[in-house]
Amino acid sequence: MIIIMEKTATQDNIQAVMNILKEHGFRAILHEGAVHTVIDALGDKTSLSPDRLDAMEGVSHVKLIREPYRMASRDRKPEDTVIEFDNGVKIGGANRPVFMVGPCSVEDDYEGLLQVALAAKEMGCQFLRGGAFKPRTSPYDFDGLGEKALKYLAKAKEETGLLVVTELMDSSDLDLVCEYADVIQIGARNMQNFRLLKSVGKCSKPVVLKRGPASTIKEFLLAAEHIMYNGNEKVILCERGIKGFDSSYTRNVLDISAIPVIKKYSHLPVIVDPSHGTGQRYLIEPMAKAGLVAGADGVMVEVHHNPAQALSDGKQSLSIPQFKEVFTKLNSIIDVLHLEKSMSLPTVE
Ligand code: PEP
Ligand code: MN
Numbered sequence: 001m002i003i004i005m006e007k008t009a010t011q012d013n014i015q016a017v018m019n020i021l022k023e024h025g026f027r028a029i030l031h032e033g034a035v036h037t038v039i040d041a042l043g044d045k046t047s048l049s050p051d052r053l054d055a056m057e058g059v060s061h062v063k064l065i066r067e068p069y070r071m072a073s074r075d076r077k078p079e080d081t082v083i084e085f086d087n088g089v090k091i092g093g094a095n096r097p098v099f100m101v102g103p104c105s106v107e108d109d110y111e112g113l114l115q116v117a118l119a120a121k122e123m124g125c126q127f128l129r130g131g132a133f134k135p136r137t138s139p140y141d142f143d144g145l146g147e148k149a150l151k152y153l154a155k156a157k158e159e160t161g162l163l164v165v166t167e168l169m170d171s172s173d174l175d176l177v178c179e180y181a182d183v184i185q186i187g188a189r190n191m192q193n194f195r196l197l198k199s200v201g202k203c204s205k206p207v208v209l210k211r212g213p214a215s216t217i218k219e220f221l222l223a224a225e226h227i228m229y230n231g232n233e234k235v236i237l238c239e240r241g242i243k244g245f246d247s248s249y250t251r252n253v254l255d256i257s258a259i260p261v262i263k264k265y266s267h268l269p270v271i272v273d274p275s276h277g278t279g280q281r282y283l284i285e286p287m288a289k290a291g292l293v294a295g296a297d298g299v300m301v302e303v304h305h306n307p308a309q310a311l312s313d314g315k316q317s318l319s320i321p322q323f324k325e326v327f328t329k330l331n332s333i334i335d336v337l338h339l340e341k342s343m344s345l346p347t348v349e
Contacts, residue, residue: 001041001050001053001063001064001065002038002040002041002062002063002075003017003041003053003059003062004038004059004060004061004062005036005037005038005039005060006036006058006059006060007036007060008058009057009058009059009060010058013056013058014030014037016057017056017059018039020048020052020053020056021041021043021053024043024047025044025047026041026042026043026044026048027041028041028042029042029071040071050062063075067218067221067265068218068222069218069222069225070225071225071229071233072221072225072266072268073265073266073267074264074265074266077267078267079093080094080269081093081267081268082095083206085206089163091206091269091297092236092269093269095297096334097292097296097299097334097338098125098126098127098271098297098298098299099120099123099124099125099300099301099327099330100165100208100298100299101116101127101128101301101302101303101323102116102117102127102128102130102302102303103116103129103130103310103317104130104134104275104302104310104311104313104317105130105132105134105142105144105145105149105311105312106130106131106145106149106153106166107142107311108145108148109305110152110155110156112304112305113130113152113156114156114159115305115320116303116320117157117159117160117162118160119303119323119324120160120162120303121160121161122324123323123327123328123331126162126163127162127163127165127182128153128156128157128160128163128164128165129165129166129185129302130149130153130164130165131149131166131312132144132145132147132148132149132153132166132167132177133146133168133170133173133177134169134312135167135169135187135189135190136312141311141312142311147176149166150166150176150177150179150181153166154180157182163182163183164181165181165183165185165208165300166180166181166183166184166185167185167186167187168181168185168200169187169190169196170196171195171199174200174203178205183206183207184200184203184205184206184208186200186207186208186209186210187210188210188211188240188276189212191209191210191211191219191220192215192219197223197226197227197230198226200227200230200232201227201231201232202230202231202232203232206235206236207227207232207234207236208236208300209223209227209235209236210238210273210276211241211242211258212242213243213252214242214243215242217258217261217262217265220237220258221237221265224237224266235268236269236270236297237268237269237270238270238271238300239254239256239259239262239270239271239272239273239291239296240252240273240277241253241276241277250279250280250283251278251279251280251316252276252277252278252279253277254272254277254278254290254291256272256287256290256291256294258270259291259294259295259296260294260295269297270295270296270297271296271298272287272288272296272299272300273300273301274287274288274291274301275301276302276316279315279316280315280316281317281318281322284301284318285326285329285330288301288326288330289329289330292330292333292334292337293333293337299330301318301323301326302316302317303317303319303320303323304318305319307319
């Protein structure tokens with residue numbers, strides 16, 4: 001449940017509520033907003049009735065959270081979460097959607113990576129993505145360059161100013177990955193690796209959490225909840241397609257409706273990945289457009305300097321000229337959508 005304090009509540013009133021919650025075994029998280037103070041109470045409400053809290057001095061009302069996820073729920077936090085980076089880039093809210101582009105895997109060809117990064121920069125993207133630790137279906141496939149790839153990403157960041165997104169597969173690499181990454185990616189296959197979610201919950205970097213290929217939206221939001229519950233509220237959800245039955249045309253079924261569904265039930269930013277979502281290069285443009293129209297806060301796209309030679313996911317990667325062409329079209333859609341957003345939505349405070 002959440003306890004919303006009166007505007008006029010005193011520090012003593014707030015402390016009294018915090019104390020009683022703690023006495024009854026709740027974990028109480030205090031959010032001091034500009035107008036109201038809100039207390040998240042995580043625990044067993046049979047041990048302390050909401051009515052008793054409601055009657056306390058300074059309490060405006062007590063709201064029960066209907067969904068099993070609480071911290072991720074819009075009931076708890078009606079306004080959109082906006083994640084802001086040191087360079088001013090923002091993800092979420094009514095801000096302009098962001099782009100995360102780059103190869104599936106960082107390969108042993110720094111010049112190739114740099115070409116992609118320079119093109120991304122030229123086109124106004126904000127993030128360079130690329131895997132250093134790659135989850136691969138087959139043990140015989142290329143599984144990443146490890147730290148060498150992280151160093152390449154850092155060098156490309158130095159040359160372009162792009163923020164770096166890269167995947168973490170194992171908690172034992174957390175410190176290493178945090179040293180180089182601005183955003184940590186938790187891949188689809190690890191969406192329910194709860195130990196891993198707990199460890200990124202304990203770090204301060206924003207996390208892109210990809211939807212598991214066979215996960216419901218509820219499971220997806222509960223996975224985000226694990227990260228938030230462990231202390232990191234900077235979670236970006238990524239819809240990247242779920243398993244369907246017709247893999248002859250598409251690798252996954254990109255669940256576009258998940259975007260507005262998540263927006264309805266959660267305040268967290270949502271991005272869309274049409275590369276993994278479809279597995280087909282020609283489907284990136286229409287599905288990225290669909291994602292943006294459905295309200296995505298960003299798009300993740302695989303771009304390779306030579307897709308035919310890529311060591312992973314070449315078939316779903318755009319070449320640099322293709323990327324520029326697609327990106328130009330996406331930008332004009334954003335111009336239209338963004339204008340509408342800023343005309344029709346009140347400013348979020
Ligand atoms: C990736 O982003 O390269 C990746 C492996 O994605 P996913 O976890 O969505 O399959
Ligand atoms: Mn990939």
